[in-house]
Amino acid sequence: MNILNPVALLAGLLAIPIILLYLLRLQRREQSVSSTMLWQQVILDREANTLWQKLRRNLLLLLQLLTLAALVLALIRPYINMPSTLSGRLMVLLDGSASMLATDSPPSRFEDARSAVGKLIDELGPNNEMSIILVDGSPHAIASATTNKSDLHAALDHAQPSPSPSNWNAAIALASASSGGTGADGASTTVVVSDGANAEDLQQLAGNVRFLPIGVNGDNLAISNLSIRKTTRGLAAFIRVTNLGSQDDKVLVSVRSDHTLLDARTLNIPAGQSENWTINGIDPQISWVRGSIDEAGHNTLLIDDVAYVVNGISNIRHVLLLSPGNRFLEQALAVLPNLQVTRAITPSAQPDGKPYDLYVLDGVSMTLPVRANAMVIGNQSFFTTSGTFSNTAFARSEQHPVLDSVDWRSINASEVRRVNAPAWLKPLVESTSGPVLFAGEMPGESAPLGRVVLLPFALRSSDLPLQVAFPILIANSVDWLAPPQGLNIAASIKPGEVVALPRNTIVTLPDGNRVAVDQRGFAQTDQSGVYHASYKELNTPFAVGFSSPAESQITPHPDLQIGGSTPSSEVVPQSSQREIWGWLAVVALLLLITEWWIYQRGVPALQRKKF
Amino acid sequence: MLVESILRSLNGLRFVPQRRRPGVTTGERRSPRRGRSLEFADYRDYTPGDDPRRVDWNVYARLERPYIKLYEDEEDLTVHVLLDSSPSMQWREENEQASPKWNCAAQLAMAMCYIALTSGDRLVIETSTKARFGPKRGATAISSFIEFIEREALPAEVADGRVPANRVTQVTHLNSWWKRYALDAKPGLCVIISDFLDPEGYVEGLNALGAGRLDVNILHTLSTAELDPEFSGDLRLRDIETAAAQDISLDDALITQYRRRLNQFTTELADFCRRRGGKYHLINTSESAEKIILRDLRKEGWII
Known part of the structure; x- marks a missing residue:
């Protein structure tokens, strides 16, 4: 002493x-x-x-x-x-992803990792700072550059794993931003505490990097796929069970719909193999299907043993994009949920002969069926034109759903056709020289024949695709031209993911609780199961389930590739002064x-x- | 003081003297002298001058030699009660209303006197302040004895040590008291009630009493605080008689040593007393006087 x-x-x-x-x-x-x-x-x-x-x-x-x-x-x-493994500034990346819920080292891998980080805190010298980043779907720092061991232990005790895949790239970016410089004694060490699942070939980290591997074995069975499709005999459910472990296993799998058992089957699945199972003749009126692994011999991760899928086929809208090729337009349509886009150069019909819900005509004309909705861009043959103009300085705009949150003031086009629009086609945006956006509902004898949004200029001759307003305009136009049957919710939601829902939507959680959606969207998607969103007369179910092949692959990795090198997991004996x-x-x-x-x-x- | 019921239970009791001592007047105790009682004692040769009426003529007829017939004499027994009324005997805690030690000693003294008076003995009681009561005979003297005892009580501030006793009264040492008392004491039974806590000792005084043909019996009265002190810490002990101070740091070892010393002190006193044919009884003054008298002293043969 x-x-x-x-x-x-x-x-x-x-x-x-x-x-x-x-x-x-x-x-x-x-x-x-x-x-x-x-x-x-x-x-x-x-x-x-x-x-x-x-x-x-x-x-x-x-x-x-x-x-x-x-x-x-x-x-x-x-x-x-005291013999210490650490010195200087310490950054701990604590894996809090779904794979850390595995119970191969009881009570769980995360508790093992928590214990390992706790030891690191105890070994921390009096002048050494430590930060802890919890790496889950949205990595965040639970303790920032503190020497207070009580605070670190308290933060560690409150850390909980989430049933979501880890986002290592975001975690490493956060760690790099946080570590900024070096510690008081000039050293900086990053310790990755993880089982290595979903953490392959990570980016380079500054300073010394150490890896503390967690986990014992990778025995796991997962429902790697569950889907339903419409057939002539009703619905068919497809389920795939994968044995991700190293031992052959016998698995009891059951499929339920709306709380009713559809079928159960015992599957013998060799190690590393998958078994598929299709159940036909399901009532098309059901709202959701649940597949689960009820019994298995070697299964240490339970979160991927259950999968849900909702019967949301009716919400899919079919869009025909007739375009010679426009990356901006294709991308804007591709990101919209529940939209099945068919791109073609020449007009065609759906394979089953039904008309599309929406026709997007990008400089290509075609004969539209009766009661068709269309977004017409650029050159068209539906309306007569009388010359062009190029001065598109913003003059005024109308209140219309298509223009919701769209700022048109900075949008310009080099050549705009002056359209002789019928009375029902209202100009939404007018420039100093003439209208640059039309929308309207074509009247019919008994009911409207269809809706039209008209952009009288080619996207290539405008800076509109480069503006933030463009994807909003496309999304607004699609929703106005072909409104979804229910709420527009993606078919597959991962735990923790935020769902965009209209304000005041009431969401019923799987456990029966009801939550009103505020302006920030619905974020309480921690439970796996079927949620029901109600907004006005619309009632749409959506499923939240864990489906991450990378996180289901829980075989512990003794080594980890970080920045092309393999950090050591060996303890390098050092010495630290512990004051008493x-x-x-x-x-x-x-x-x-x-x-x-x-x-x-x-x-x-x-x-x-x-x- | 003793209640009347206890006093009544003392009726019929009498002291048991160790040996016959000549009395003052005719009484109920056998005297070492030959006397005129009806109980035959012995014969002796006739000598000229003897009363011819006391010659046993039957014996003369058989032996043709004159013998005088002797009879037992019955005289009274003088009971001397020496009550130590020094401040140490009357010590009490500051928060106590009365001194338990003095109460016990006074009750014992009263009981001794009552037994002596009711059994026809001649009673003399003297305290260490030279106050004397007696000689008396008969139970009627009891009431005046109570007043005598009460006069001996010291003021409260002296008894609890607030005022040094030597400022109020002259302290008498045991030896000088008893030597003086032995000078004019009639032979008889002597009961000493004292704590014997005198730096000058007690040996000379007891020897003087013995030489005065007094059968010395000791009631050694010590309080609980003296037998098992409960003091602790750093103390300045103040002697209430001499006002002498003694600094002391009390711990377990010192307490043990004190107990050993006290045991040696009482053992020496008891041995001294018994070697001279007397009786010794150590009294914890927290005990009841009734229990001491009716059980302990009877058991040890002080009274029957």
Whole structure:
């Protein structure tokens, strides 16, 4: 043991005034007795009045001196050299993804990882900072550059894994941004605590990198696919069960729809293989299907044993894109949910002969069927034109769903056709030279024949595709031209994913609770199961389920590729100074409390009468 | 003081003297002298001058030698009660209303007197302040005895040590008291009620009483605080008789040493007393006087 502040030893001289004060302070309590004869004889036997006897007798003085000794020892800041694996600034990437829920090392891999990080915190030197980033679907720092071990332990205790795939790239970007410089002693170390699932070939990290592997084995069975499709005999459910472990297994799989058991089957699945199973003749009116692994021999990750799919076929809208090729337009349509886009150069019909829900004509004309909705861009033959104009400075715009959140003021086009629009085709945006956007509903005898959105200029001759307004305009136009049957929700939602829903939508969770959606969308998608979103008269179910082949592959990785190299998992013995003044201060406090207690209550060993 | 019911239970009790002592007047105790009682004692040769009426003529007829017939004499027994009324005997705690030690000693003294008076013995009681009561005979003297005891009580501030006793009263040492008393004491039974806590000792005084043909019996009265002190810490012990101070730091070892010393003190006193044919009884003054008298002293043969 060494000391950091030897000058504080001088404080030990305070013992001298304490003893002197004690000797001066010593006042005997007076007690009358019938006779001192016997006491004098006793004292003659043992010279009780010596100075040493006075000092030895007084427990309070002894406690005061011990308190002083403990305080002096604390002031000189003694420390002991502890073997440490860490020094400098420390960044811990704690894997909190779904694979860490595996129970191959009970109670779970995450608890193992928590314990490992806890040991790192305990080994942390007094001047070493530590940050902890919880790596799940949306990595975030749970402790930032602190030397306070209590805070670190508290943050670690509150960390919980989430049933979502890990986003290592975001985590490494966050770690790089956080680590910025080097630590006080010039060293920076990143420790990755993970089972290595879904963490292959990570980006380079600054400073020293260490990898603490978690996990014992990779025995896992997962429902790797569950889907339903419409057939002539109703619905057909397709389920694929994959044995991701290293041992052959017998699995009991069941399929339910709307809480009713459809079928159950025992599947023998060799190691590393998958088994497919199709169930036909399902009632097309069901709203959802659930597949689950009910029994398995070697299965350590349960979150991927259940999958849900909703019967959302009716919400798919079919779009025919007639275009010579426009990447902006194709991309804008591709990202829209529940949209099945067929791109063609020449007009065609759906394979089953039905008309499309929406026709997007990008400079290509065709004969539209009756009651067709169309978005017409650029050159067209439906309406007559009378020349062009190029001054497209924004003049005014109408209130219309197509223009919701669209800022048209900075959009320009080099050549706009002047369209002789019929009365039902209203100009939505007008420039100083003429209208640049039309929308309207073609009237029919009994009902409208269809809706039209007209952009009278070619996208190539405009900066519209480069503007933020473009994908919004396309999305608004698609929703107005071919409104979805229910709420427009993606068919597959991962746990933790935010679902865009209209404000005040009521969502019924799988556990029966109901939640109203605020402006930020619906984010309480932590439970796996079927959710029901209700907005006005629309009622749309959607399924939240864990489906991540990478996270289901839970075989622990003893090594990890980070920036093309393999960080060591070996402990490099180092030395750190651990100060023990805190313990000494606690001892001093306890001694002080004891001294006070004895002063108040008397010496326990001598519980006689006091005067 | 003793309640009347206890006093009544003492009726019929009498002291058991160790040996016959000549009395003062005719009484109910056998005297070492030959006397005029009806109980035959011995014969002796006739010597000129003897009363011819005391010659046993039947014996003369058989032996043709004159013998005088001797009879037992019955005289009274003088009971001396020496009550130590020194401040140490009357010590009490400051918060106590009365001294338990003095109460016990006074009750014992009263009981001794009552037994002596009701059994026809001659009673003399003297305290260490030289106050004397007696000689008396008969139970009627009891009431005046109570007043005598009460007069011996010290003021409260002296008994609890607030005022040194030597400022109020002259402290008498045991030896000088008993030596003086032995000078004019009639032979008889002597009961000493004292704590014997006198730095000058007790040996000379007891020897003087023995030499005065007194059968010395000791009731050694010590309080609980003296037998098992409960003091602790750094103390200045103040002797209430002499006002002498004694600084002391009490711990377990010192308490043990005190107990050992006290045991030695009482053992020496008991041995001294018994070697001279007397009786010794150590009394914890927290015990009831009734229990001491009716059980302990009867069991040890002090009274029957």
